[in-house]
Amino acid sequence: MTIYERNIAPDLGGNRPGRLARDFAAVRQAANPNAKVCCVVKADAYGHGAVRMAQEFEALGADWFAVSNLEEALQLRLGGISQPMLVLGYTPPEEAASLAKHAISQCVYSLDYAKELSHCAVEAGVTVKIHVKIDTGMSRLGFYYQDISRDEATVQEVKAACTLPGLYPEGIFTHFAVSDEGKAGDAFTMRQFGCFKEMIESLLREDVSFEVRHCANSAAVFDYPSPPGYGAGGHRHLWAVPLRRPAEPPGADASALLEIGGFPCEDRTAGGHHQLWPEIHRGKGDAGGHCARGLCRRLSPHPLRQRGQVLIGGKRCPILGRVCMDQLMADVTALPQVKVGDLVTLIGRDGEEEITADELAALEGSINYEVVCGLSKRVPRVYLKNGRVDSIYNALLGEGGC
Numbered sequence: 001m002t003i004y005e006r007n008i009a010p011d012l013g014g015n016r017p018g019r020l021a022r023d024f025a026a027v028r029q030a031a032n033p034n035a036k037v038c039c040v041v042k043a044d045a046y047g048h049g050a051v052r053m054a055q056e057f058e059a060l061g062a063d064w065f066a067v068s069n070l071e072e073a074l075q076l077r078l079g080g081i082s083q084p085m086l087v088l089g090y091t092p093p094e095e096a097a098s099l100a101k102h103a104i105s106q107c108v109y110s111l112d113y114a115k116e117l118s119h120c121a122v123e124a125g126v127t128v129k130i131h132v133k134i135d136t137g138m139s140r141l142g143f144y145y146q147d148i149s150r151d152e153a154t155v156q157e158v159k160a161a162c163t164l165p166g167l168y169p170e171g172i173f174t175h176f177a178v179s180d181e182g183k184a185g186d187a188f189t190m191r192q193f194g195c196f197k198e199m200i201e202s203l204l205r206e207d208v209s210f211e212v213r214h215c216a217n218s219a220a221v222f223d224y225p226s227p228p229g230y231g232a233g234g235h236r237h238l239w240a241v242p243l244r245r246p247a248e249p250p251g252a253d254a255s256a257l258l259e260i261g262g263f264p265c266e267d268r269t270a271g272g273h274h275q276l277w278p279e280i281h282r283g284k285g286d287a288g289g290h291c292a293r294g295l296c297r298r299l300s301p302h303p304l305r306q307r308g309q310v311l312i313g314g315k316r317c318p319i320l321g322r323v324c325m326d327q328l329m330a331d332v333t334a335l336p337q338v339k340v341g342d343l344v345t346l347i348g349r350d351g352e353e354e355i356t357a358d359e360l361a362a363l364e365g366s367i368n369y370e371v372v373c374g375l376s377k378r379v380p381r382v383y384l385k386n387g388r389v390d391s392i393y394n395a396l397l398g399e400g401g402c
Contacts, residue, residue: 020053024060030222038064038214042072042088043325044377051079058083068326070095071378071396073104078397086131086171089141089326093120096166100126105170109133109141112340114161121166131171131212132158134199136192138175140327148198155202162208171212172200180219189224308363310344313337314351347371 027037039062045053054065054076066086067073073085086105093116099106100121108114108130121128135142143161145154162169174196178185196215203209216224308319310330317330332338347355357368364371377395384390 020056021060024057024062027218027221028061031216036063036212038062038066038086040066040088041076042066042068050075051081054079054081069378070098070104071394074098074102075396077102077104091117093117096120096128097124097126099128100124103129105129105131107131107133107141108161108167109135110143111157111161114164114167118164118166127166127168129168129170130161131173131214132161132169132210134158134172134174134196136174136195136199137188138177138192139321140175140324140329142174145195145199148195155199155206158199158203159206159208162203169208169210171214172203172210173212173214176215176217176220179217179223182223189220193224308360309355310346311348311350311353311355312342312344314353316353316355 024037031037039054039057041050041054041057044050050067050072054062057065058081062083064084064086065076065081066088067076068087068089070087070091073087076085084103084105086107087099088107090113091099091106093113096117097120098104106117106128108117109132114130117128117130133142135144135146137146143154143158145151158172161167174192176189176192179189193215200210200213308323309316310319310328311317312330312332313335315335317332317335320329320331330344343350345355347357347360357371360371361368380392380394382389382392
């Protein structure tokens, strides 16, 4: 018997159902009886071990799984997970064949991205299942639809995305911003839900429908279990359950710019709860950019501390809004030539500018060791030798080596 079995097992109570099983059963009981349950196991199942947690959830009866990126999805497939799977974040369009081969559904958040994915799917001779994300107030990725009268044109954009060749519109979803704030968030959550319903109904009038419609994160499952007027028809509803190197890194932690857009300040707040865009207003040159990498939330703007920055095109761009789990927003107003796909450097050098682990540690109130040790397994390690790539190690897929 190991030390872990001796010291921990007696306290767990061998005859009691596990906490995972109890929590899953509680979600099943709270959700609409006709709903499917999607277990979100991104970021290594929030640090609990993605493959093992997915295996347990699958045995308990999970209907779907959701992850942040393609590598996380492939890791689950390699681990024997066979249930339907959705990538919530960005996947390079060139990976269309891989998405189709492994039966992985992909989030589509803009018409431009849908067109790129469609082009690559047609070239590969495959059909990719997509879930259209509607931005009803979370203010990250998604087709912008927060004012029914003003954003009416968005309906036609979504319809255009859903009718592109090589894409099959399997699902549509949104993300509640403040459903975990109790009564304080009720009004804004119901406003989001109203926009989501109106989008679905508008698309139905355009002969666009979906097998799966989903919007309830964990808090919403319990606080909004069966919204009135929703659930008719033969649609399945999905309910989501989430379950440092040396002091100065030799390379850079980088990502790609996912989306660029201008947003009205008043609509990028959640009923006053999240002032995400205090200095951005709709107008020429006003833009926010999304990039997929995690940083400490203390780098988010705050009246009492300096905000964090990223490097784009050799220029420092301040972080806007909250640093999210899988994305962050940066102000690219001063970069008129910026485009989707541009390199975003979080730690490292770009041109004459450099962001060091020491700089981030000072902003976070920490030390440089904590910054570099906090880089998760989802970040591939690229090893350079004599100015050239020597090897690449992707911990999620077990590729490469040290």
